[in-house]
Amino acid sequence: MSGYWAANWPIWISAFCVLAVYTYLYKDNALYRVMMQIFIGVNLGYQAVIQWRDVLYPQWWLPMLDGFDALFGGKGSPWGVLWLLVGVLGAMFYLQLSRKYAPFSKIAIGITIGIGAGLTFKSQFGQNLPQLLDSFKPLAPSVVRMQPKTALRLAGSDFAPLVDGSLAVFVTGRQAVAQEVMGGVELWRTTLPSPASGSPVVSGQFIDVPAGTNVLELDPSSGAIVANRRSTATEPPAVALEAQAVYRQPQYIHGVDLIAKGNLIRGVALRNGVAEGVRKNDELWNRAFAEPVVCLQSFDGVAMVVGRHRSELWELPVPQAKLTFGDYFDNWVFVLTLVGVMSYFFFSFKRRGPIPVAAATFGRWMLMIGFGAFFGNTVMTRMSFLLDRLMFLIDDWLRPLWHALFR
Amino acid sequence: MTDRTLKSLARLEVIPRRTIYLFLFVACAIPFLVPIRLPLHIWKETRSAFDVTSKCPPGKVIAISSSWVSGSQGENWPQYEAVVAHCMLSNIPFVVFAVDADPMAPQMAEIINQREAKRYGKVYGRDWVNLGLTRGAPLTMGAIGRSVKTVFQTDFQHTSTEDYAKLPLMKQVRTVRDFYCLWAVDYQPDLNWVVFLDPTGNLPVVFACAGIVSPTFYSYVSSGQLKGLMVGTRGAAEYEELLRDTYGKRFDDRDLRGNKLIVPLAFGHLVIIAFIVAGNIGMAARRRQKAAEDNR
The missing domain is CATH 1.20.5 (Single alpha-helices involved in coiled-coils or other helix-helix interfaces)
Structure with a gap:
């Protein structure tokens, strides 16, 4: 039993304090008041010490001392001295006295x-x-789906353009055009000696553009032709992507596939749950491009759609949740409550006629329901606090005592 | 109904408060003595909070603002326990700090951190760091976002946050970009976390709050400003249930308070509902009694 007391005396003090405070439930008494004063005193003293030890000392006093030290030849920054002003400013509050x-x-x-x-x-x-x-909520299914928006117009290309960092190089016939991919600014334009026959690629420091049996090496900063050499056997043959009937580009950022056929591009869910209620293979949007698509590339939330005569950068819509009947019902309740409560609190004119009066009455009822929800949560919180102490009394105080006495 | 019955029923309108307290104590104590389990429905906002935390990628850290103390431990203790257990089970490193809180806050959090660390074999400094207390919200929130180590030059044990031998985790904690999400566990978490910590609004923020203030936060979940919400003991119990479903036997739920408190809570609610019904019956009976007397 002595082992029990050695281990559990703090629990007994805690239990005594808890029960002393709970005596208030019977009636106000001296023991409760003494406990309350002790609690406030201890808490205040503790707060004062911690405030100095954890906040003022490391964050104000030490930097200020370091500042003075640096001012007189020590290490660190002398600007720390300015912390003195903060102290002076803080102390000025006490001049109220x-x-x-x-x-x-x-x-x-x-x-x-x-x-x-x-x-x-x-x-x-x-x-x-x-x-x-967020208070603007859909009240009925929309017939218009969110569509990609054109963010930028870019040059056209006969082949897949080269995208390297922020640089994009498009080739059409004898023209090679470099543009800033996210800004659309044209960086350079070069006329090629013969029509391009494939996509440009990065090769070492230069950009290689296939042109028939030759390869043109362009300087990426100016577009100047640095070399015109014969194509080697190791270089892959240039393939026009236009030949592909369907070009599928996964756009993983939103879990949406981009599928192009002819000039139509569709955004299709790659998997279930891309957005709430969206299933795999659901079509989220579709948009026609001005001409047949040569190539399609996508980055974080944007897609580059390339045609022979023009290209565009599209800002893709974030997949939206498919709303159910329950969601629309919730939205109706929300909007009606919003309007009702606002009309209840509108005091600038006298409510006349059945509609304003009915709206205000409805608003009052909804407020009461809202306050009911608040009350329910209040009960839950207060009850949880009681349970926490009850758990302490049973599990930490009474149960070990029972074990010590009877086992 | 006879006059005598009405008179007896009318007494229910003024039940002495001590009687109510006694019933409440007894009803709440029963589930602590006799183990009882009740089915639990998991709410959408708790699941969202769980999902957000689960998706933390390697290399990222979860920030937890734990500013609660003994005054609200009835609800915040089980909530914090559940979040820490989740981080440790999923091997997600976390930093915990308190802003504008009672000085006891870092110590309260550390009691739970240490206990859970023993269960899951985690090490202080590598798997979590307790940065202690600071003041000055909401300016401090922005400052934490810009540079964690400027605000917290030491951890709560006064070890320098630049001492990477002792606190290797701090090597990867510099700014808000190193955080995957922020959990704010408090009686009433500060909504300024949503605005000030990450001005771009990209950092998911999740609140764990007391039930009493939860109605004020639901609209922020709906607007997407909060990515999840854990409401009171109920939320903690639901979160524990999700951990049990996800991690099975790996999840050590000994002494975790969410599921322990949820049944007594339900019993307490039943007692209160019973007394509300009784009070209303008493009021109706008294009105009838009065009407009968007036008619005579």
Whole structure:
């Protein structure tokens, strides 16, 4: 039993404190008040020590001392001395206690309020603007699907263009054009001595463009032809992608396949659950291109659609969840509640007529239902706090005592 | 109904509070003494929170703002336990810190970290780091996003965060880009995490909050500003259930509080519902009694 006491005396103190506080449930009494004062005192003392040890000492005092040290020839940055000003500014709050110097405290208070106002402005925008946007909810299935948007127009190409970092090189007939792929800025344009017969590729420091039996080496920065040599046997034959009837390009970022046939490009779900309710092979969108597609490439959320006469960079839509009947019902409840509650709180005119009165009454009812949900959650929280202490009393205090006494 | 019956029923309207407390204590104590299990429905927002955490890729770290203390441990303790167990089971490294919290917050978190680490063989400094407490939200939130080590120059044991021999995990924790998501576990987590930590809005933020404040957060889940929500003890119990489903026997649920507290909670709710019904019956009976007296 002595082993039990040696191990469990702190538990007994805790249990005594818990029970002493719970005596308030019977009636207000001195024991409860003493426990409450002890708790507040201990907490305050502890907070003061930790505030100094973990916050002020490492984050203010030490950098300031280092600053003074550096000022007098030590290591580190002398700018740390400026932390002194922070201390002075903080201390100015206490000038409230002096009648003579109280106005100086307003400097510190003003700075604090100014910072607070600025932060609140940013915080409110950041928190509430998305809320405002989210209050526009679909109330019926849309007949218009989200479509890719044209973000940029680029040059056309007879073959798959070369995309290397931010550079894209297109070849049409005797023209080779380099553009900035995400900005569309033309970097250079070169006329080739003979028509290109394949896709340009990076080869060492240069860009190789197949042209019949020859290969033209272009300087990637200026487009100047550096060499015109005969094609070697090791170089792969140039193949026009146009020959492929269907060009399939997985766009893994959203789990959507891009499938091009003729001039029609479709976005098709690659797997189940790309978005809520979307199944594998569901068509998410389709869009016709101005001419038959020569090549299709995709990057993070964008696709480059290449035709002979023009190319485009498309911004692809993020797959949207397929809404069910339950979702539309929820949206209706949401919108009606929003309108009802807002009309209940609109005090600028007297409500006349059945519609404004009915809307306000509906709003009041929905508010009451909302408050009911709050109340239910309040009960859950308070009950959880009680259970936590009950668990402590049973598992940590009574159960070991039972074992020590009877086993 | 006779006058006598009405009179008896009317007494239900004013049940002494001590009687209610007694019933509540007894009802809540029973499941602690007799093991009982109840089926659990997993809510969408808890599943989302679980899914977000599960998808953490290698090389990324989960940030946990654990600012709760003993005042709300009834709900936040089981929540934090569940999150830490998930990270350790999935081998996801995490850093935990407290912003504008009670000074006890880092220690409360560390009690759970150490216990779970023993179960899953994790090592402090390599698998998790407790960065301690700082003040000054929401400015500090932005500062953490820009440079973690500027705000937290030491961990809660005063080891330098640049001491990579002792805290190798800190090598890969520099800015918000090294985080995969942020969990904010608190009585009422600060919504400024959504705005200030990652101004681009790309970092998924998940809250674990007390039930009482949860209705204010649901709209943020709907708008996508929060990627998941763990509500009170119920949320913790659901999260534990998901861990059990996913990890099977690997998940060591000894002494975890979510499932332990959910049954007494249900019993307590039943008692409260019973007393609400009784109170309403009492009120109806008194009205009838009064109407009968007026008619006479």
